[in-house]
Amino acid sequence: MSDDACSNDITVRNGRSVPHRGDGGSDLDRFFEALADDHRRRVLICLQCRGTVGLQDLADFLADQEDIDRGGEAFERLQINLVHLHLPKLADHGLLSFDQRTNTISDESLPKAVEEILDLAAGLEGVDGSDPATESE
């Protein structure tokens, strides 16, 4: 997480610090697309705190955030959404790595723009990615 809101090197006031791609979309467009889903933002916030997580822990984390019962249909769909949409999409954007054989999800170093958007979202949405189990021990 950024510790100094003033050390902001992604502002576009001096022209363009966010690279513009030839196909008409900027990298920022791509980041916003990747982050335009609260589940995907929560996944990244969780990884910022924990580094590497198993699929089950990640699903549990999201279920806690959303008050979803384990074992119900909603939990099943949450897992389907993770494996078949959110995780591969975020991996596609280079924002995490997802090993489907071991069901392990690891953080990647995030572009500054993404970190700042996540910081903002975490504050607005009140998401804390740390693991409550490790804090109580």
Added chain:
Amino acid sequence: MRNDPSARPRHAVVEALAEVRNAGAVDLTTVYEYIEPAALDALLLHNSGTDVSVTFSVPDATVAVWVDDERAVVEVTEKSR
């Protein structure tokens, strides 16, 4: 075939493939490798009054999806080997 009214097309596709493959939904190769699931939902759930169906290939099978009376219907046709 799935007839769960609350299932989005992407869930219905994964559940149908899991059934055919006799595997858990999260153990299947991610369908993202074959089709963008959110785009699939967007295509099929856009309420245009027009018949829309989507067909795509996965290894050893063809998957057809459409929405009938607000229910996602999935047909998995396995290719003969």
